[in-house]
Amino acid sequence: MASKPEYRSYEELSGGFSWAIAEKELEYKNGNIINIGWYCSDRICLKGNASKVALIYEGFGGTARQYTFNDIRLAGNTIGTFLRNLGITEGDRVCLFMDRIPELYLSFLGILKMGAIVQPLFSAFGEESLFVRLENAGTRAIITQKKHLGKVRKIRSQLPHLKHVIIVDEMKASDLAAGEILFSLDKSSPVEDFDICPTTAETPSVLHYTSGTTGQPKGVKHVHYSLISQYLTTKWVLDLRDDDIYWCTADPGWVTGTSYGIIGPWSLGVTQCVLDSGFSAQAWYRFAEKNRVTVWYSAPTAIRSLMKAGDEIIKSFDLSSLRHLASVGEPLNSEAVIWSEKVFGKPFHDTFWQTETGSIMITNFPGMKIKPGSMGRTFPGITGTVLDPATYQPYPEHGRAGLIAFRPGWPAMMRAYWNNEEKYRDKFVNGWYLSGDRASIDIEGYYWFIGRDDDVINTGGHLVSPFEVESALLEHPAVAESAVTSKPDEINMEVVKAFITLKPGHTPDPDLELDIMNFIRKRLSPLAMPQAVEFMDKLPKTRSGKIMRRVLHAREWGEEIGDISTLEND
Amino acid sequence: MEEMNINEMKEMVLKYVIKEYIDDDDVTITYETPLISSGYVDSFSMVSLLVFLENKFKIKIPPSKATPEAFDSVNSIVALVNQYLEK
Numbered sequence: 001m002a003s004k005p006e007y008r009s010y011e012e013l014s015g016g017f018s019w020a021i022a023e024k025e026l027e028y029k030n031g032n033i034i035n036i037g038w039y040c041s042d043r044i045c046l047k048g049n050a051s052k053v054a055l056i057y058e059g060f061g062g063t064a065r066q067y068t069f070n071d072i073r074l075a076g077n078t079i080g081t082f083l084r085n086l087g088i089t090e091g092d093r094v095c096l097f098m099d100r101i102p103e104l105y106l107s108f109l110g111i112l113k114m115g116a117i118v119q120p121l122f123s124a125f126g127e128e129s130l131f132v133r134l135e136n137a138g139t140r141a142i143i144t145q146k147k148h149l150g151k152v153r154k155i156r157s158q159l160p161h162l163k164h165v166i167i168v169d170e171m172k173a174s175d176l177a178a179g180e181i182l183f184s185l186d187k188s189s190p191v192e193d194f195d196i197c198p199t200t201a202e203t204p205s206v207l208h209y210t211s212g213t214t215g216q217p218k219g220v221k222h223v224h225y226s227l228i229s230q231y232l233t234t235k236w237v238l239d240l241r242d243d244d245i246y247w248c249t250a251d252p253g254w255v256t257g258t259s260y261g262i263i264g265p266w267s268l269g270v271t272q273c274v275l276d277s278g279f280s281a282q283a284w285y286r287f288a289e290k291n292r293v294t295v296w297y298s299a300p301t302a303i304r305s306l307m308k309a310g311d312e313i314i315k316s317f318d319l320s321s322l323r324h325l326a327s328v329g330e331p332l333n334s335e336a337v338i339w340s341e342k343v344f345g346k347p348f349h350d351t352f353w354q355t356e357t358g359s360i361m362i363t364n365f366p367g368m369k370i371k372p373g374s375m376g377r378t379f380p381g382i383t384g385t386v387l388d389p390a391t392y393q394p395y396p397e398h399g400r401a402g403l404i405a406f407r408p409g410w411p412a413m414m415r416a417y418w419n420n421e422e423k424y425r426d427k428f429v430n431g432w433y434l435s436g437d438r439a440s441i442d443i444e445g446y447y448w449f450i451g452r453d454d455d456v457i458n459t460g461g462h463l464v465s466p467f468e469v470e471s472a473l474l475e476h477p478a479v480a481e482s483a484v485t486s487k488p489d490e491i492n493m494e495v496v497k498a499f500i501t502l503k504p505g506h507t508p509d510p511d512l513e514l515d516i517m518n519f520i521r522k523r524l525s526p527l528a529m530p531q532a533v534e535f536m537d538k539l540p541k542t543r544s545g546k547i548m549r550r551v552l553h554a555r556e557w558g559e560e561i562g563d564i565s566t567l568e569n570d
Numbered sequence: 571m572e573e574m575n576i577n578e579m580k581e582m583v584l585k586y587v588i589k590e591y592i593d594d595d596d597v598t599i600t601y602e603t604p605l606i607s608s609g610y611v612d613s614f615s616m617v618s619l620l621v622f623l624e625n626k627f628k629i630k631i632p633p634s635k636a637t638p639e640a641f642d643s644v645n646s647i648v649a650l651v652n653q654y655l656e657k
Binding site for chain 1: 590593594596597604605606607608609610611612613614615617618621622624625637638639642
């Protein structure tokens with residue numbers, strides 16, 4: 001269980017560090033069975049905490065549920081049994097396509113316990129985004145809600161591997177199509193005894209999808225051994241203790257929502273709460289107050305939205321229970337750190353990591369000196385650097401801007417991109433894992449974020465591929481050509497902007513702009529929807545015809561355009 | 571849009587919201603239904619709703635006024651729009 005954290009100095013924590021610290025605390029020995037689902041539920045019960053609350057859930061309108069660790073153990077068994085009875089076997093991919101309802105969290109455990117691979121997908125994805133991810137993974141089953149069934153049905157016939165569509169809501173049996181089946185946890189007999197799949201360290205566990213500059217989204221394969229670094233980083237960085245009430249605001253459709261919204265807290269036996277409703281400052285503060293939240297892990301976009309809502313509203317709530325605050329997803333601006341110290345009496349601690357890293361890599365520890373605007377220092381056991389982009393060698397001196405890179409080998413590191421060995425290999429150069437982000441390191445070892453090293457758009461902490469949006473835009477009947485880049489945004493750091501040329505017979509007008517926005521929102525997701533569309537007579541291209549996205553990006557950000565010697569002349 | 575009264579405006583916005591943002595046929599959306607705080611319309615999609623309003627009513631709503639609170643129901647949306655209509 002989570003023991004009282006040691007606020008030792010960074011040097012003390014790093015000196016003699018070994019991941020064996022986590023292995024010992026988890027009573028894991030090399031070669032043993034390691035199953036994340038078991039560690040997050042059965043083990044906590046065996047430690048005498050079966051009746052402790054594991055999940056406090058609140059949906060919109062006040063729907064509330066609570067689950068003890070014994071409840072989530074039984075739920076995992078019950079869901080695992082249901083899947084096995086359907087014929088799902090070890091290694092099959094089972095997609096979770098749900099809002100943040102309890103079944104999402106409980107199914108996550110059930111899938112892992114029976115040995116299949118969890119494929120969590122953001123429930124706001126449109127049918128095209130859903131399709132490419134299910135097709136790439138060869139997904140065998142999807143667990144979803146009635147409200148999202150329409151999107152699944154639209155693409156089902158193109159997915160021969162998808163054998164089962166499991167719906168967790170009430171529906172008339174007569175409304176179900178072939179291959180669709182209802183599952184209700186409440187109506188199922190709890191399964192007390194379950195043969196947990198004897199997964200080992202390298203058995204695949206979770207498949208998260210992430211966007212790149214080019215090509216389709218990549219499936220990031222993680223393994224059960226990821227637990228080791230997820231457990232220890234949760235304990236040391238998020239500082240979770242036995243009596244904490246933890247709130248991670250991330251959706252499990254993204255990696256934060258699983259690594260630190262399920263695995264981290266539950267492997268430590270800590271109570272966590274989930275609010276499944278839209279954002280409003282009032283609702284968030286009320287939720288934190290009501291549940292006496294002690295540790296809060298959120299995102300800069302949310303923090304900036306809270307800042308925008310003003311300081312006055314905070315005075316209406318008793319938030320004195322808050323003990324530790326942390327942030328992830330995009331760089332946390334110094335103003336947000338200073339603001340949280342002012343209004344909450346404590347700063348948000350920035351953390352940096354990625355879908356591929358699986359666990360926190362660069363961070364500000366509790367008790368560590370925070371430099372507002374800095375990402376912090378590498379977690380013990382992580383060897384990080386910034387590389388010279390020209391040579392892919394570490395800069396010998398401090399303060400140089402380069403590529404953030406890590407020495408491979410930490411437990412939660414991705415093991416592959418699903419069916420994409422070439423892209424996976426491209427992530428490693430000279431024995432370094434390339435993060436795709438740029439930063440500098442100061443003389444005290446603090447990292448300072450600069451930006452992406454590619455064209456991927458980080459909007460509100462979520463990565464959007466310009467390629468994916470451009471491809472989808474070309475399917476709109478009025479669009480001839482498109483280029484997608486980011487534009488600055490006060491709340492989301494950056495948002496998607498589309499530059500478009502139209503086919504003959506179409507003319508720019510505001511209704512067409514809206515139609516294009518909605519087209520992308522429904523096909524891909526609200527995140528990928530261009531927040532602005534600019535119609536152009538022609539796009540900037542090289543003489544060989546390649547669209548020069550960077551010219552448009554520089555214009556949006558007021559930056560130097562750089563070398564345009566290859567720009568096509570009129 | 572001087573020829574359109576408040577009720578007609580509400581009906582137009584309601585129809586648009588249901589058509590564009592509500593996937594579940596069983597959900598009933600009224601003029602009072604919370605849209606943003608309920609999660610029916612997320613903060614990213616709110617931008618498309620803003621563009622719809624600006625196009626339809628030929629108005630410009632300042633970004634500082636396009637808040638989740640102002641967009642949280644058809645009633646509040648129409649009240650906001652009404653502030654920017656030419657009288």
